[in-house]
Amino acid sequence: MRAYGTVCCWVVLALAGCGGGGGGGTAEVKPEKTSTELAQICSVDNILSGDASTATQKGTLADERNWVKAYLQERYFWYKDIPAVNASDAQFNLSNGSAWQNFANSLSNYFYAQLTPKRTASGAAVDKFSFVQGTYSWNQFSQGAELGYGWLLSEQGSGSARRIWISHVFPINQAGFAAQTGLKRGDEIVGVDGYAVNVTANATSVDRVLTPAVAGTHSFLVKRQGQTNTETVFLTASTTVLPQAEHKVVTDSQGVKWGYLLFNAHVESAQAPLLAALSDFKTQKVDQLVVDLRYNGGGYLALASAVAYGVAGPVRTQGKTFETVRHSDKRTSEDESLPFYSADMDGKAIESLSLSRIYVLTTDQTCSASESIINGLRGVDVEVVQIGGTTCGKPYGFVPQDNCGITYAAMEFEGVNNKGQGGYADGFVPQCAASDDLLHALGDPGEAMFATAISRHRGLACPSVAASLALGSTGLSGLGTGARKLIRPEWQRGKIVTPYRPGA
Known part of the structure; x- marks a missing residue:
């Protein structure tokens, strides 16, 4: 069944916008059984059920819908705002395609129809992040493997x-x-x-x-x-x-030694190169550090905490909280304070730089666990100088839940730092705007974002966005900050709490 892992992403997620609000009609009653009791009863039309995390039994589309309803009622952060939907509505019982397509799109519509309709102060959807994804494909991604x-x-x-x-x-x-x-x-x-x-x-x-x-x-x-x-x-x-972290040490024109860390995803494959980068920066005694999160959509929160520890060091973080995870009012007993981890997710010790200031490069593709690095460091008074564009605004996270070979990721909690600061649903705004400059290699001191960080370190004013583009006449002109979007699934932007913890 594994060959279908990525198919779920295409079929199910393609209908993400079709659920809309409630389906009208008579609302379903609150499920009488728990999601545990309803779990792994799988429709015969679900071709992904062979990838389920535990044993399954045969069932129907209605059985899987019942599990979704119970799961959201139990775990969804905005459970009080779930719109009333009628499971008998046509959009939740499609019949115009193959058996698999009808099942997948019907279940997808049912999930998305129950997400909160709330909006942020800027008018953006509060929950534009919850998703469903084939479990095999999800597991591959979380390990750092991509097709x-x-x-x-x-x-x-x-x-x-x-x-x-x-x-x-x-x-x-x-x-x-x-x-x-x-x-x-x-x-x-x-x-x-x-x-x-x-x-x-x-x-x-x-x-x-x-x-x-x-x-x-x-x-x-x-x-x-x-x-x-x-x-x-x-x-x-x-x-x-893929190697989701890379680094280099460069010396600018004034002799300042910069550590440059490109960090693209908080996944398992990033751990080894992250530790190597921090160790190298310490060995080479870098003067300043720039962490490039422009393409980092998030991932494991424990890994974000470990990176923040590597930046701030043991003295500044001792006894402090990296992020407190706050659930809905029905799950307050599950609230949890995550420390600054001094070891990675495999228990390997992390070298610390004990810096009081770092420069972080961001775009609107910088999400979730990446934003937690910024917020967590500010919570222990590390000055985070943000260069680039406003981040995506995702203070929420989830624990992935498999049912019948489909992984569900409804937002379950929000995070705040050691000072109780959070709620950045409209993103973190940079001190200096700068563009993702495709004329220069990443890590080149001449690249617009990196160059702006160097400029700010020298005490110079922020350059205009037009100046930061520096695109010349190569056919790239006209691209402003945030004008380009990465071609990648929206579901890859996440803040994930792992069921295990690294060493303290």
């Missing part, structure tokens, strides 16, 4: 105005991956398997290749940065564990 080509892509515009660039190439020497073919940050993808990316009718075909559900080789028409001609490159999508 792809070894890159991160970003896009701007749609239809005839759509453009796609390579934002990052992972340094992994694997056959068919981007690094092996010499592709670099700032190269533009103009066509995929013969389909131009800027033709509206091609969008579905292009997206299926860019976010593959199965392994395979595809052709990409590429315009190298600064070039007008194009070339065809063949890449092979495969599943591998």
Whole structure:
């Protein structure tokens, strides 16, 4: 059944916006049984049930809906705001596709229809984060394994105005991956398997290749940065564990030694390179540290705590709370204070730099556990100088719950720091705005965000956004802060509490 792990992501999540509010009609009664009693009773049309975490028994769509209802009533942070829905409504009992599609989309609609309709002060949805995902695919992601080509892509515009660039190439020497073919940050993808990316009718075909559900080789028409001609490159999508943390030490023009840490995801595969980075920074006695979270959508909260400890050190964090996890009023007994962990999730000791100030690079793709690093450090009076764009605004998190091979992630708690500060649903606003500058490599002191951090360290005023772009005449002009979006599933933005803890 594992071959279907990524299919759930495509079928179920594609209907995320279809649930809307309540379905009208007579509201369902509150479930009489608990989610534990209703668990793992799986529809015969659910092709993912073989990936369930525990033994299953045969059931129906109604059985899985009953579990969803009980689960949300028990665990959802905004359980009091769940709209009344009628399980007999057509959108929860679709019949216009295959048995699997009807099941998946009906269940997806039912889940999303029950999320809170509340809005933030800016008018954004309070809960734009809860999701469902195939359990096999979720487990792969949480371990750091992804099906792809070894890159991160970003896009701007749609239809005839759509453009796609390579934002990052992972340094992994694997056959068919981007690094092996010499592709670099700032190269533009103009066509995929013969389909131009800027033709509206091609969008579905292009997206299926860019976010593959199965392994395979595809052709990409590429315009190298600064070039007008194009070339065809063949890449092979495969599943591998990506290095989600990279680092370097650079000395700026005034002799200041900077530690640069690129941290892309709070997943298991990031642990070893994170520890190596902190150790190297300490050995080389860096003067300043910049943590690049511009593409980091979150992940394990325990790993965020460990990184924050590595920055702040034992004296500043002793006896302090990294983040207090607060549940709904019916689960206050489960509230928990997470310390600054001095070991990673495998119990390995973390080198500490004991810094009083760091520079953090952010965009609207910086979410959840990444925002917890910022908030947690500010809670123990580490000055966090934020450069870039406003973060996504996700002070909420979850504990993943599997039922019938589908992992559910309804937001269950909000986090506050040692000073009780939280509630940043509209994101953290940077002290200096700066753009994600594709003309320079990540970690290059000339890259707009990094350059702005150096400028602020020297006591200079924030540059204008236009100046920070520094895009010249290479065809990248016109991109403002936040103009590009990473091409990745929204569900990969999360704050996850693990069922286990690292050493204290």
